[in-house]
Amino acid sequence: MEIEIVDFIVKVAACVCGKDGIISQAEEKAMLNLIILEYPNYPLERFNQALDEFFDETLQIEDYLHKLARSGLNPFIINICELSASADGLDIKENIALHKVKLILGSEI
């Protein structure tokens, strides 16, 4: 596992869930569960650090996805975005962001 790749996956999911500047507990928990299921060795500290970095960075969803372009993990990325964002109900902004992820990755699936 390339740990930086997982960091970027976390940040893409954070982009979808945290469109308004906050990520709810349910969303964060869903995100973490899915990450741990797929990458059991990914440390919790790293997960927290990735989310903290996300709030301090000005990168857009496209920028993060660009870094994941050749990862071959598109189904997992779409899945984590969809499940974590809908953990406490999918609002309009989250839905638009999710659609964007699907649109960008869809052409490569």
Place this chain on the structure above:
Amino acid sequence: MSHFADASPDPKSHIKTLMRIGYTMPSAVSDILDNSITANAKNIEIHSLPGFKEPNISILDDGDGMSPEELIQNMKIGCKDPSDDRERGDLGRFGSGLKTASFSQARKLTVISKKEGEPLCAAVWDIDRIESENAWCLEILDENEVKAHPLLLLGSKKESGTQVIWEKLSCLNKTNHSLDDETIMASNLSELGNYISLHFHKFMDGKNKRNFSINNAQLQSIDPFMTRSPGYQEGRSEKLRCKGGYIEINTHVLPHFKRMETIPLERLGGANGIVQNQGLYIYRENRLINAGGWLGLAKTSQLGALARVEVNVPSSLDQEWATDVKKSSLQLPPRIKKELRKFLADPIKRSKRVYTYRGKQDKANKYWNIQENENDKTISYQISAENDFLIDIFRVIPKEQKSQLIKYLGQLAENLPLNHIYEKMSESPRDIDQESVTDALLEAIMSRVFEEEINE
């Protein structure tokens, strides 16, 4: 071609604007306390020294203190950029609090400070001088002048600390018919004590405890949620991750008024205060900013009086929450409003339940119930409405007689000879015989009816 002209504010007019920024005396002092906490002070003392011709207020702390250069820098109005990121626990924001808060309450501000290993230093803003000179002239005292200052409390023995002195007080609001200065000051300080005890209550307990005192009287925290009172209910909580940390939301339901202890109830403003101050309690870095009110998210109601929603916000979100210079108000961002709405229904519903709870009901037997009301602290014996025999009677008798019977049963229960029963049960319980009362009753009614018929 366009050109630029110097349009910097006139000091004389500008200072008048700064004096009317809208602080109250407690909110102004709180702004100074914010600085003390940020400077890692463990002991913060407020003094109003007696024996002077003019009243004065001193706020003394044992925090990090300032060097002479830092003091001059911090005496400048707007000495910090509001958009700069602040460290966690830093309660400042605009770099204006010390000055604007002080100018709103006093015409003379003296700051005496000492940093570890540095000499005592002091600087004075005097509004009278600013107005007469029409210039921002900050007076810097030399060491001897500082040591000879009549209001100096910050001893040279103390390793570090800061003393803020307010003189020429404008906060006393004196009119021709006002009470004397000392009486007004005593009343102001009492109000200030309550304000600090509530707004800084999270700094008064726990591992990061600080000591606050007014004229050497230690202040005790006021817990707006009464978490240690019997009957307190803790509700849902949630942590929302955001820039710079978490927004924490906790819901609380206070115990019913009747179960509250007298002193905490009085300190929270009595029953009226409890009703008026229901709602959101928003903390910025553990300092209470908004004490109650639903900020448009719910309606204030008598039944919702016991509901409280605690929101803890990091200072990194100041811009999104539109924190003002006084740090006494803020605006909820739309997403937070949406999140908070999810939390309001539960404490309000539970507050209503506490209010309307009539206590537990036990069956004494199939004819009598015992009602214990925990809120009113009362016990009453009531005729059971679920008795099969009574229900059968109600089914067959006409409507008019039903109301007569209800009235009679009500009177019967109200007039239960409890004292008499208690007395006899205590004296001679074995003599009481209720087994043959039905026959006796029947006999008495029959003989009365028979008598009436003969008379007719």
